[in-house]
Amino acid sequence: MTGSATAAPNAAVPSPVLTASRLWLVAVAAGVFETVLAVADLLAEGTTAPGEIVSAVGVRLVVFAVAVYLVGWLRRGRNWARLTLAAMLGVIGTVTLLINPIQSLLQGHDPVAALAGLTLAEWLFTASRIVHLGAVVAAMVLMFRPAANTYFRRDRQR
Numbered sequence: 402m403t404g405s406a407t408a409a410p411n412a413a414v415p416s417p418v419l420t421a422s423r424l425w426l427v428a429v430a431a432g433v434f435e436t437v438l439a440v441a442d443l444l445a446e447g448t449t450a451p452g453e454i455v456s457a458v459g460v461r462l463v464v465f466a467v468a469v470y471l472v473g474w475l476r477r478g479r480n481w482a483r484l485t486l487a488a489m490l491g492v493i494g495t496v497t498l499l500i501n502p503i504q505s506l507l508q509g510h511d512p513v514a515a516l517a518g519l520t521l522a523e524w525l526f527t528a529s530r531i532v533h534l535g536a537v538v539a540a541m542v543l544m545f546r547p548a549a550n551t552y553f554r555r556d557r558q559r
Contacts, residue, residue, distance in 0.1 A: 414476055415552050421543035424536040425472045425486065429465050431533035436461050438526045464494075475544070480553040483544050491541040498534055 436458060443449045468490055474482035506512065519527065543549065 414478070415546075415548035417543040417546040417549045418476065418478075418552055421540040421549070422472045422476045424540035424543070425468060425475070425490070428490070428533050428536040428540065429468050429472075431529045431536065432461065432465060434529045435526055435533065438522055438529070442522060478552050478555060483549075483553055487541060487544065491537060495534065495537055498530065498537075 440454060440458060443454055468486070471482045471486050475486060502512075505515070516527070
């Protein structure tokens with residue numbers, strides 16, 4: 402492999418970047434789990450065409466694959482990967498995760514009452530979504546810590 406494609410040794414990767422990369426993978430895993438739960442729910446309802454389910458899962462799989470790809474480059478100190486993760490998943494992805502709960506609150510729904518009526522699958526989904534969002538927010542913060550900034554500055558200087 403060429404030097405640009407090989408991973409930097411873990412000792413050279415600052416702790417905030419290592420932790421951020423792990424948290425991005427936690428977010429991806431949570432997204433996969435949420436997708437499995439959503440597909441199971443759609444199949445149980447039987448109201449969604451199989452083609453629609455396959456299409457939606459396909460889009461998510463592409464997003465997950467791109468996220469894992471970007472995490473690999475993040476660990477290698479590539480600033481473009483950090484900026485892409487921040488914009489696409491940190492900002493746009495977070496908005497997509499929060500839009501339904503925010504709309505529900507704006508429509509006057511009581512979140513406590515909504516939580517009281519959740520099924521086990523809905524509780525699992527909610528817990529996964531909380532983990533997902535927490536991982537994204539923490540990864541975003543860590544990617545821009547001073548040690549991470551220094552690490553990514555080396556990429557810009559190349």
